[in-house]
Amino acid sequence: xxxxxxxxxxxxxxxxxxxxxxxxxxxxxxxxxxxxxxxxxxxxxxxxxxxxxxxxxxxxxxxxxxxxxxxxxxxxxxxxxxxxxxxxxxxxxxxxxxxxxxxxxxxxxxxxxxxxxxxxxxxxxxxxxxxxxxxxxxxxxxxxxxxxxxxxxxxxxxxxxxxxxxxxxxxxxxxxxxxxxxxxxxxxxxxxxxxxxxxxxxxxxxxxxxxxxxxxxxxxxxxxxxxxxxxxxxxxxxxxxxxxxxxxxxxxxxxxxxxxxxxxxxxxxxxxxxxxxxxxxxxxxxxxxxxxxxxxxxxxxxxxxxxxxxxxxxxxxxxxxxxxxxxxxxxxxxxxxxxxxxxxxxxxxxxxxxxxxxxxxxxxxxxxxxxxxxxxxxxxxxxxxxxxxxxxxxxxxxxxxxxxxxxxxxxxxxxxxxxxxxxxxxxxxxxxxxxxxxxxxxxxxxxxxxxxxxxxxxxxxxxxxxxxxxxxxxxxxxxxxxxxxxxxxxxxxxxxxxxxxxxxxxxxxxxxxxxxxxxxxxxxxxxxxxxxxxxxxxxxxxxxxxxxxxxxxxxxxxxxxxxxxxxxxxxxxxxxxxxxxxxxxxxxxxx
Amino acid sequence: xxxxxxxxxxxxxxxxxxxxxxxxxxxxxxxxxxxxxxxxxxxxxxxxxxxxxxxxxxxxxxxxxxxxxxxxxxxxxxxxxxxxxxxxxxxxxxxxxxxxxxxxxxxxxxxxxxxxxxxxxxxxxxxxxxxxxxxxxxxxxxxxxxxxxxxxxxxxxxxxxxxxxxxxxxxxxxxxxxxxx
Numbered sequence: 001x002x003x004x005x006x007x008x009x010x011x012x013x014x015x016x017x018x019x020x021x022x023x024x025x026x027x028x029x030x031x032x033x034x035x036x037x038x039x040x041x042x043x044x045x046x047x048x049x050x051x052x053x054x055x056x057x058x059x060x061x062x063x064x065x066x067x068x069x070x071x072x073x074x075x076x077x078x079x080x081x082x083x084x085x086x087x088x089x090x091x092x093x094x095x096x097x098x099x100x101x102x103x104x105x106x107x108x109x110x111x112x113x114x115x116x117x118x119x120x121x122x123x124x125x126x127x128x129x130x131x132x133x134x135x136x137x138x139x140x141x142x143x144x145x146x147x148x149x150x151x152x153x154x155x156x157x158x159x160x161x162x163x164x165x166x167x168x169x170x171x172x173x174x175x176x177x178x179x180x181x182x183x184x185x186x187x188x189x190x191x192x193x194x195x196x197x198x199x200x201x202x203x204x205x206x207x208x209x210x211x212x213x214x215x216x217x218x219x220x221x222x223x224x225x226x227x228x229x230x231x232x233x234x235x236x237x238x239x240x241x242x243x244x245x246x247x248x249x250x251x252x253x254x255x256x257x258x259x260x261x262x263x264x265x266x267x268x269x270x271x272x273x274x275x276x277x278x279x280x281x282x283x284x285x286x287x288x289x290x291x292x293x294x295x296x297x298x299x300x301x302x303x304x305x306x307x308x309x310x311x312x313x314x315x316x317x318x319x320x321x322x323x324x325x326x327x328x329x330x331x332x333x334x335x336x337x338x339x340x341x342x343x344x345x346x347x348x349x350x351x352x353x354x355x356x357x358x359x360x361x362x363x364x365x366x367x368x369x370x371x372x373x374x375x376x377x378x379x380x381x382x383x384x385x386x387x388x389x390x391x392x393x394x395x396x397x398x399x400x401x402x403x404x405x406x407x408x409x410x411x412x413x414x415x416x417x418x419x420x421x422x423x424x425x426x427x428x429x430x431x432x433x434x435x436x437x438x439x440x441x442x443x444x445x446x447x448x449x450x451x452x453x454x455x456x457x458x459x460x461x462x463x464x465x466x467x468x469x470x471x472x473x474x475x476x477x478x479x480x481x482x483x484x485x486x487x488x489x490x491x492x493x494x495x496x497x498x499x500x501x502x503x504x505x506x507x508x509x510x511x512x513x514x515x516x517x518x519x520x521x522x523x524x525x526x527x528x529x530x531x532x533x534x535x536x537x538x539x540x541x542x543x544x545x546x547x548x549x550x551x552x553x554x555x556x557x558x559x560x561x562x563x564x565x566x567x568x569x570x571x572x573x574x575x576x577x578x579x580x581x582x583x584x585x586x587x588x589x590x591x
Numbered sequence: 592x593x594x595x596x597x598x599x600x601x602x603x604x605x606x607x608x609x610x611x612x613x614x615x616x617x618x619x620x621x622x623x624x625x626x627x628x629x630x631x632x633x634x635x636x637x638x639x640x641x642x643x644x645x646x647x648x649x650x651x652x653x654x655x656x657x658x659x660x661x662x663x664x665x666x667x668x669x670x671x672x673x674x675x676x677x678x679x680x681x682x683x684x685x686x687x688x689x690x691x692x693x694x695x696x697x698x699x700x701x702x703x704x705x706x707x708x709x710x711x712x713x714x715x716x717x718x719x720x721x722x723x724x725x726x727x728x729x730x731x732x733x734x735x736x737x738x739x740x741x742x743x744x745x746x747x748x749x750x751x752x753x754x755x756x757x758x759x760x761x762x763x764x765x766x767x768x769x770x771x772x
Contacts, residue, residue, distance in 0.1 A: 056730050085760060112770070130766050134750045151756045152763065155770035173770040185754050187768035222753040226737050234748075241633040244595060254751070256677040257720075257737065266634050273632040281594040286632040290640055291732065292664045302632060321634065323735060324677075329722065331637060331732040339728050340638050341664050348635065385594045473642035473660050473702060530594055 041166040042077060043098035046070040046091050046112050048155075048173040048191035051262045057320035057332030060262055062177050069095025070173070070191050071198045072116045080107040080159035090117070106162045110171045114153035114190035116198055122212030124201055128153050128190040131219035131232050131250065138233040143246045147232065148217055153190035181326060182255050186222055189261035193218055193251060196267040196314075203313040204275070207377045214278045216271075218249040220261060225254040240266050242273035244282070249274065255325050265310040265319040265332075272306030280380040281530060283390040287569075288476040291333065292341025292349055294438040296483050297392035297431075297451065304351020304393070305380075311335040311356045312373065336364060343420045344436040345393050346480050350419040354393070357415055366414040375403055388527040388558045389429040389452065390485065393421060398429045430487060438480060444469045447580075448480045452487040452560070457496050457553055461586035462486075463503060468568045468579050477569030486561040488524070488587065493555040496587040498522060498534055500545040500563060504581045512541045516574050519566035520545060520583055526559050533559065539566065548590060561585070637734035638664045639723035642702070649717075649742045654685050654708045657738060661694065661723045662702040668725055670694045674707055675720040682709045682717050682740070714743030 047067040054061040075097040077087040086108065087099040102108070114128035130151045131144075138144035155173040173191055176184035197218070204211045219232070227236035237250040240260045249270045252260045260266045276282040284302030289295055295303070311317040317336035323329025333340065333349070335356040343350045357367035358376065379399045387395035397416060401409050416423035426433035431451040440448060447467045455462050470479035477483075500520045508517035521537040522545050533553060536545025553559060565581045567573040642660040649655040661670050673691040676682045684690070685708050694703040709719055717740045724733040754768035 058731075083760060111767075113765070130756075132750070149764065151766035153754075153768065154765045155768045158771045171770065173768075174772050184772050185768035185770070187754070187770045190768075222751040228739060235750075238631070239633050241631040243631045244593075245630065257718075258735070260634070269634065270632070277595045278593060283595065284632060286630050288633065288636065290636045290638055290664050290734065292638045293640075303635060306632070323722075329733075329735065331724075331730070333727070333732060334729050337729055340732075472664075473640040473662055 038104055039101045040104055040162050040164070041098060041100045042102050042108065042162060042169055043096070043166070044168050044170040045095040046073070046075055046097060046110070046171045046173070047095050048188040048195070049175040049177075050188070050192055050195075051175055051177070053263070053320040053322050053330065053332070054328065057318070057322060057330045058328040059330050060259075060322050060325050062175070062179070062325075065175065065177075067172050068192075068195060069093075070112055071095060071195060072118075073191065073194060074113040074115055074117060076111040076113065077102065078109045078111050078156075080109045102162050102167075104162055104164050107159045108162055109159050110157040110169065112155050112171070112173065112191070114155075114194050116194060116201070122210050124213035125215040126194065126197055126201075126213075126218065127216075128194050128218045128220060130221050131237070132221035132223040132235040133233045136233040137231055140230050142230070142232070142243065143248070144233045147219075147246070147248075150219075153187075153220075155185075155187040155191070177325070186253075186255075189222075189253060189259075190220060192261045192264070193220055193267050196264045197271055200268050200271045200275075200309075200313045203373075204279075204377070207373050208381075211279070214247060216247055216249070216274055218251065220251040220253050222253045222255065224250065224252050225257045226252060240270060241286075242270045242277070244273070244277045244286075247274065247278070258323055258329075259325055260321070263320055263322055264314055265307075265316075266321060268310035268313050269306040269319070272309035273302065275309065276302055276305055276380070281385045281387075281391055283392075283525075285478060287478050289348065289478055292347065293472075294342060294344070294346040294470050294480055295348060295478050296480055297345060297394065298390045299478055300346050300348045301351055301392045301396065303348035304355060307335055307348065307352035308355035308359070311352075312359050317356060317360070336360065336362065342439050343418075344438055345419075345421045345431065345434065346436075346438055347419075350421070351393050354415045354419050354421075358412065366418050369408065369411040371404065371408045371411065375400060375408070378403060386528050386530060387429050389487070389560055390527070390562070392429075392431070394427070394431045394434070394451070395429040397421070397423075398427050401427060438470065440469060440481070444481060447484070452485045454489070455486045455561075455585070455587070456489045456491060457559075457587040458491060458494075458589040459586075461499070461501070461584035463582060463584050464563075465504075465580050465582040466563070466565050466568065467581075468565075471568060475568070475571045475573070477564065477566075482568045483562055483564045486563065486585065488553075488559040488561060490553045490555050490557055490559065492589060493552050494589050495552050496534075496549050497590050498524065498536060498545065498547050498549060499584070499586050499588065500536065501584045502544065502581060503584055504578055506578065506581070508541065514574065515567065515570055515572050516577055517541045517567075518581055519570075520581075521562075521564050521566050522585065523562045524549065524559055524587075525561075526554075526557055528557065537566075549587075553587075636736075637723070637725075637732045638727070639670060639725055639732075639734040640664065640702075641721060641723055641734055641736045643721075643736075643738050645740070646706075649711050649740050651711050651714060651742060654710050655740070656706050656708050657719065657740075659705045659707060659721065660702040661705065662700070663725050665725065665727070667697040667699065669696050670703060671724040672705060672707075673722045673724070675722070676709065677718065677720065681713055681715070682711050682719065684709060709740070711740065711742040716741050716748075 223235035283298040320332040383399035502518035
């Protein structure tokens with residue numbers, strides 16, 4: 001169940017802003033003068049210092065800092081002495097703002113709020129807030145109490161007098177960099193994040209003018225650090241990421257560790273996960289992944305999608321991840337040309353370059369056409385949502401191919417061929433004819449392909465195995481072979497008794513803290529709804545998943561199950577735990 | 592309306608599949624499974640996997656060794672390891688510890704092994720930054736990881752300041768940053 005942003009008082013703010021806007025005429029309305037009137041107009045452009053990456057993504061290039069307009073953000077005019085708001089408007093697409101009817105000879109301050117508000121339907125609602133609380137801790141609670149009302153970033157100009165004539169006052173929000181280090185407020189950061197998201201929203205709107213964006217909160221702090229554990233209140237955010245359960249992005253900001261606010265591709269990449277989660281469907285498990293690594297199909301697709309979308313939105317295929325400001329730390333890759341790891345359906349780079357090349361107009365080898373974004377958007381917001389299988393390049397490409405004309409379909413096939421992914425008439429959502437097993441040894445290959453194992457509900461248990469051969473050093477459980485998928489046919493409408501029994505001999509110690517016992521998990525979904533019909537994921541030792549499905553399984557429908565050994569995901573699993581574990585899985589008809 | 596399966600079954604799949612290296616058991620379920628809400632998509636790491644193991648317990652003033660395993664997902668290739676300590680008051684390197692090491696390509700898929708030593712200067716949760724860099728067809732890529740080194744009691748982290756939190760006239764908390772120097 002999606003968690004609503006409890007305690008979020010955004011509607012009140014939206015209403016207030018709308019009221020103020022109408023009161024002061026919004027941006028560009030009305031007109032003051034410097035004649036006999038007691039009021040003047042204050043207008044100008046709000047912008048922020050944007051710091052680009054250095055060549056090769058080797059750090060940030062502060063010497064190349066440019067001003068970019070703050071587009072779509074709320075701009076307030078405050079009495080500098082009292083803090084009372086004199087007006088509020090929304091910056092235009094060029095960062096322009098205008099207030100009229102402003103009292104003469106008054107000291108005022110411009111305040112730009114790190115928010116994008118369009119309260120109409122369809123509309124959008126984005127806040128950039130500070131998750132960090134000094135001395136605070138939430139012990140890993142998601143979301144921490146009060147998260148959505150934590151301070152919104154705002155940037156204030158220096159005070160100035162309105163004088164007796166109309167005032168032109170531009171305001172560029174500083175990065176806080178003094179040439180050597182950050183010494184001032186890092187005010188531009190929140191607006192850099194906001195601007196990347198503004199661009200993403202506009203990119204989608206260009207294809208779908210009626211796209212309605214669910215509220216999004218972005219949390220950034222100068223105290224947000226990379227961490228092994230999660231404590232959002234303490235700034236330990238893991239890394240820059242998207243939390244689907246709370247529709248929130250968290251972005252790194254600790255200048256001694258890693259900052260991502262100016263890494264626009266990272267911001268849009270994470271926003272791409274928000275898009276997939278809210279506009280499409282994502283079955284991605286998330287979690288750790290290394291560029292070029294062989295990943296489970298939903299994760300590879302989700303990450304590749306996010307990379308590709310970032311390149312499209314920013315019209316720049318070069319993904320940069322710069323490191324500590326003032327150093328040459330960092331790296332990147334081109335979504336146009338990258339070739340990392342073994343190509344295939346399991347490689348996020350393969351998915352990224354494929355999707356990007358479908359869109360871009362640059363001629364590059366077999367990439368000699370463009371289908372534009374409309375067909376991609378159409379599949380993501382249409383058939384991908386109700387695909388019977390898990391979301392993957394197979395579900396996406398199958399549906400996309402069906403929507404294209406012959407020439408574009410051939411173009412898609414060429415891109416699939418280039419990435420060593422099954423194509424043409426052999427392509428289907430089940431990867432039935434896929435032969436690329438990531439180059440694993442022969443004894444591992446049968447655990448990776450076929451991607452789905454057929455099973456009929458009510459039949460005797462089926463035995464199959466999972467194996468962590470591809471997991472390497474990371475032990476994150478995200479590699480092919482560690483999860484196995486069942487395609488389940490249902491002959492009789494019924495609730496079913498689900499059982500997963502480990503058949504590999506494992507002799508754990510009596511202490512459950514040793515984490516040396518098998519812990520199988522299973523999830524069963526009807527993709528065409530989509531709906532979850534049953535899940536067994538207890539971590540109690542010796543408690544194998546055994547449960548009755550939450551709802552009857554409908555005869556004639558196709559269901560999918562995801563079965564895994566949780567120990568493969570657990571970094572504290574002892575080395576003595578088997579690399580391969582087998583299960584009996586059954587769905588028994590109930591009386 | 593969300594359609595994502597993780598949203599439907601609240602990341603149970605995701606939590607199960609999404610555990611990251613070094614996930615803190617304290618923030619997880621009784622036996623290490625993260626809370627479902629903690630499931631998240633994260634930015635990618637570079638193409639080098641880094642594993643580590645502390646050798647012994649870190650003690651203030653005494654060198655402690657950390658065994659590293661690194662492997663490129665691109666297959667055997669030369670890897671450059673570099674080490675960094677952000678807080679010079681927290682740790683230092685022994686004189687004999689090079690700041691950068693070049694590891695020759697392995698002849699097989701096994702990881703390269705390396706050991707690094709640091710000297711903790713105070714108690715708390717300290718971090719050694721390890722960057723593993725490889726060449727790719729399109730340039731250099733690196734994986735950077737912060738290895739936590741717990742010395743004695745709990746961490747004492749010095750927060751950085753950025754602006755001032757006030758409650759504005761609408762009753763909303765805002766963090767006011769001075770936008771002009």
